[in-house]
Amino acid sequence: MPTGLGQAKRCMAAPSTTICAQGACPRGLPEEKMTTIHGSDEMTSKALMPTLSVCMIVKDEEKLLGQCLDSVTGVADEIIIVDTGSTDRTVEIARQYTDKIFFHQWQDSFSEARNHSLSYATCDWILQIDADEELFQEDIPVLRGALAAAQNVPDIDAILVALLSDLPGKITSKHYFPRIHRRGRAHYEGIVHNQLVYQGKDMIAEIRFRHYGYALSPEEMARKAQRSEALLLRQIAEDPDNTFAWRNLLRIYRNRGDYDKVVERGQWVIDHPRATAEQRHSVSSDMMVALTKMARYEEAEDVGLRALKELPDDLDIIYYLGMLHMASGQLDKAVSRLKQFLSVKRAESRVGPRFSLLTMDHYASEAAAWNNIGQCDQRQGRAAEAAEAYRHAIESDPDQEGFYTNLAFALLQMGEVAQAESVLQKAAGRGVATAAAFKMLGDTLYLQHRLQESEAAYRRAIDFDQTDTDAHLGLGRALGGMGRLSDAADSLAKALELNPASRIAWLAWVKVHHRLGDRHETVSGLDRLLALGGLGCQENLTLAAISISLEAYDRAAAFLETYLQEKPEDVGALANLATCYAKMGRYAAALEGYRAVLHSDPENASVRRNLRALQRRLVRETAVQ
CATH class of the missing domain: 1.25.40.10 (Tetratricopeptide repeat domain)
Known part of the structure; x- marks a missing residue:
């Protein structure tokens, strides 16, 4: 989950007028204040377009920088890059896109570095983007239309865009916040998870950016969290009531598994008079996850129900209610909440993207919701209903291997071996099958006595994961079924090397060595099984x-x-x-x-x-x- 995202701070006390692109407008906004931007040729004509500076701060970003810059070259009039100490090929890559590269010593403050990059901009508007992000190319006309519209409204100083973050666990979150602002009318504050402070009003446009910064290796995420934690603790030391800093710090604790710390401080943040709706939403989510992990289910549910009183359609809260009911074994209640989540999502899809300043971690979790419904049904012996739910999950996201293996398992429970094979073959054909799917495919083929095909599937599973005990075991059984007893013995030896306590592997070992006439190894296997x-x-x-x-x-x-x-x-x-x-x-x-x-x-x-x-x-x- 994100460790925290920046937010907007407006200098004006009065509410800002909001102009919405692509119909993504807050509910309740007066109709006369709404303008829909479609990115027409007339509005996006180069002659009429305001100019745009793309400003970045970078350090050791060789992995993703080229992808990011490729995404903005079609809209940028200038690209400004401030490097804060790279030791890899970052600067070399940047020079392929711009000659406006500046070097600046890191001052332990993201805002200080960002504001330094803004000082070099010369265009009408500034787009701030990070190296681990990219602009959706199909949204370039929307961006141009938004700039043209904002340029003609002098008191608009910022444009809110949609950031879609790829999170661990193949989850996608969505959050709107200002990334485009009028030059000279805004600056950043906060040493970490900085906030854009601007003087005038803002508008909203469904300009989407993909953010890859949270889908990192565990080691990279740990380093990133450690750096952010140190800066957040500095902010809190200076301002103990900084609920924004606390919100981001509690997310770090949640992701790290420090659930006691989340629960200890979470309610204080929720009840604090300075807490915003976004902060209450985020901390409520974190508390629900922490309390669920601690098996304090009634307290977790209480936090969720109180959060829904403020925001009845809060997708994250509804989803986490479903998950805590699953964890506590209240499976029918879990299904009810997960179906409520899907209903809210369907309602939104009928009217288009819904603007919200909340960070929705489960904005795109329809497939996961269906998968969890399937698991609830399966745990209650409703294999047919589970299979239907898993089919919906695959329809929502056909690139998740686990949905195929879950469906295949449900079908096997129903005795539908051929259908289970067909599902797994589809996963293989789509290119999403790895060790788990190929191992299960080998099982289904073995059950149909198609031993040569079964052997091939098990070998594919082993190609993906040499440490998959069950794949080596399955291969041994298939080889034994074809009379290739010495090869079978080798495969079973590998399975037992990986898992010496596998009863199934020892049983197959005994049968194969008995057929080989090897009394010593057979008796050795018998003794092992007696001990187990x-x-x-x-x-x-x-x-x-x-x-x-x-x-x-x-x-x-x-x-x-x-x-x-x-x-x-x-x-x-x-x-x-x-x-x-x-x-x-x-x-x-x-x-x-x-x-x-x-x-x-x-x-x-x-x-x-x-x-x-x-x-x-x-x-x-x-x-x-």
Whole structure:
């Protein structure tokens, strides 16, 4: 989740008039104050267009800088880059786009650096963008139209745009805030998560920017959070009632798993008179997540319900209510909330993007909502309903592997093996299948006795993840089914190297080595399974039979004893156990076992013969003594 985003601070006390692009206007705005911008040729004519400076501050941004600059070259009249100490190829890349590159020592303040970049701008308007962002190319006409419209309204000093942030967990958040402002009429404040302060009014345009700065590796995110935390703590030391800084700091704590800190300070921020609606929304979300993780579900729900009193259609709060109900096992309530989330999203889609100053982490989580509904249904044994929900999830986002594997699993529960295979083949055909989907595809093909195809699927899974125990196990089983026993043994050895406690792998190991005639490895596997325990009835019976064939009667007896605890009525197993006792020299136990069988099955001829033979043997041994 974002660690925090900047916001606008207006110098004027009076509410600002808002002009909306593409119909994305706040609800309740008087109709006469609304202007819709469509980016027509007349409005965007170069002769009539105001000029635009793109201003950036950068440091070690070689990974994404080129992508960012490519996205704005079509609208920028000048590009100004202030480098604060790069040691990689950042400056080299920047020189391919502009000669207005300046060097400035980092002062531990984003605002100071941003304001320095603004000082070099010469155009009518300034667009501030970061290297880990890019402008949607299809929104360039909207941007030009917004500039043309704002240029003709002298008291408009800022344009709010839509920032779509890619978050960990394949989540997309959305937030509107000012990124374009009239030159000389605005500046930044705040050493971190800086805020644009402008004198006049603002307008809103559905100009979208994609932000990649939160979809980083765990190590990169940790470094970024550590830097931001230090700066936020400085701000709070200077102003302990800075609810904006607290809001961003609590998000860092939440992302790091410091849930006690979130709960300890969260309610104070929510109740603070300086807290804005956006801050209350964000901190309420953080508190709900923290309390849910701490299994304090009633408190989490209370926070959410109070937040909904202020903002009844708050997507994040509704979504987190659904998630806390899932975590607490209230699955029907979870489904109800998640469907409410989807209903709010559908209502918005009918009228176009809805303007909001809230940062919506789950703005684009329709697919995730459907997936969670499917999991709720599946946990309640409603496989058909779960499958339908997973289909909706795939329809909403066809590039998430987990949706396909969840659907396939539901179909397998329904006995629809061929349909499950078809779903997984679609994932593979779309290019979203990795180890999980190919492993499950191998399973479905194995169930259909299509062993060569199954082998190929398992090998694809292993190509994606050499450490996937189940893929190596599946491959071993498929190879064993084709009679390639030595290759099967190698695959099973790899599975057991990865997970020495895998009962299923040891069971397959025993079967393969028994077929190879390798008594030593077979008995070694039997001993391992006895030590692990936890086998099912049929597995114990199978292993007992293998043990008897090897004349490993002590091991056979152990498996049969465990089996009979669950199936005491199985007189055949009891007879085999008695025979094992006899072979082990435990004659009293053998006699007791045979007599118990005959008590249940008096006509059992083989047991009668075994009993008579045992009795004669005991008579001979007694006579010898």
